[in-house]
Amino acid sequence: MPELPEVETIRRGLAKFIIKQKITSVEVLCEKSFLGSENCGKIKGALITKIRRFGKALIIDLDNNKSLMIHLRMTGQLIYDPREHQAERFAAGHPSDNFLAQLPNKQTRVIFKLDSGTLYFNDQRKFGFIKVLDTSAVKDDPFIKKLAPEPWDTSPEDFCTRVKKHPKSPIKAVLLDQTVVAGLGNIYADETLFAARIHPATPVASLTESQLKVILAMACRVMDFAIASGGSTIKDYKKPDGSKGNYLDKFARVYGRAGQPCTCGAIIAKTRVAGRGTHFCPKCQRLKETAND
DNA sequence: CTAGGATCCTGTCAGC
DNA sequence: TGCTGACAGGATCCTA
Numbered sequence: 001m002p003e004l005p006e007v008e009t010i011r012r013g014l015a016k017f018i019i020k021q022k023i024t025s026v027e028v029l030c031e032k033s034f035l036g037s038e039n040c041g042k043i044k045g046a047l048i049t050k051i052r053r054f055g056k057a058l059i060i061d062l063d064n065n066k067s068l069m070i071h072l073r074m075t076g077q078l079i080y081d082p083r084e085h086q087a088e089r090f091a092a093g094h095p096s097d098n099f100l101a102q103l104p105n106k107q108t109r110v111i112f113k114l115d116s117g118t119l120y121f122n123d124q125r126k127f128g129f130i131k132v133l134d135t136s137a138v139k140d141d142p143f144i145k146k147l148a149p150e151p152w153d154t155s156p157e158d159f160c161t162r163v164k165k166h167p168k169s170p171i172k173a174v175l176l177d178q179t180v181v182a183g184l185g186n187i188y189a190d191e192t193l194f195a196a197r198i199h200p201a202t203p204v205a206s207l208t209e210s211q212l213k214v215i216l217a218m219a220c221r222v223m224d225f226a227i228a229s230g231g232s233t234i235k236d237y238k239k240p241d242g243s244k245g246n247y248l249d250k251f252a253r254v255y256g257r258a259g260q261p262c263t264c265g266a267i268i269a270k271t272r273v274a275g276r277g278t279h280f281c282p283k284c285q286r287l288k289e290t291a292n293d
Numbered sequence: 294c295t296a297g298g299a300t301c302c303t304g305t306c307a308g309c
Numbered sequence: 310t311g312c313t314g315a316c317a318g319g320a321t322c323c324t325a
Contacts (some may be wrong), residue, residue: 003318003319004316007316020303032301032302056319058303071319071320072318072319073319073320074317074318074319074320075303075304075317075318075319076300077300083305094318095318097318106303107303116320122302123302123303124302124303124304124317125301125302125303125304125317125319126301126303127302127319127320128319165294165295166295166296167295168295169294169296169297173296173297176320177318178319178320185318185319186317186318186319187318188318232318248318255318256318273297274297275297275299276317276318277316277317277318
């Protein structure tokens, strides 16, 4: 799915367009995508006041003490189409041709009509969801409640403590665990471990404290850079010459690069760790490598 | 308690 | 061309 940097890109982008707009109607095309869809009446007529993010979850606050929680999971996208024909569409999230397509389409799950535009929630695999919460209850939502701090908001010591609760797990599996650190997904886990020069399958127990601290620092650096480069949006999905852009090119060093050379010259490998496709450089990230601190 | 696998769902791509 | 299986940027539930 969109991981933390992509969700942050959505938050920033959408904030520019939909804050202070009124929700004039909500249309649920797929029941599964709107948990408690009988509640969608509660947000009709409300004004959007704020957009927040908790890890990979978005919260859209309204002026009637309700909030919308949106989790994009693997294939969710949010696309805002201004009513004015000239104005450009804002699309971000899982990159696909939906960014450019006529909407709604087959993958459109929920449609929010706003004062001056339409917000589409598309989701190919239907793993994502939207739900209505009391704003005061957002912090008690089960997902948000057990979310660990984001990498920038935790002390290295606390991070190490949480990681070390899983001594037998491969480090990559632990980085994907949102109760250990929030925001990393399959791409940024791989990129973080490449930046830290740690093999993804390394059991936590065989990592030193200083290696764990490097991992935390690299998670911050990798995601900072991804946010700065603008996540996956319509802007770079299709290049001016008509060719398809790949937002991974902007920052990914190993993800999606199996078979290509690393900067060191070795060929990037792909295996399976924690049930997920896992990319790494066999030379830069050796298993059983000891700490060099 | 942790750890690992199956599961939700649709679409695409490689291989036969 | 048509079929089949593998896989896809997530998280939860179930079992051992």
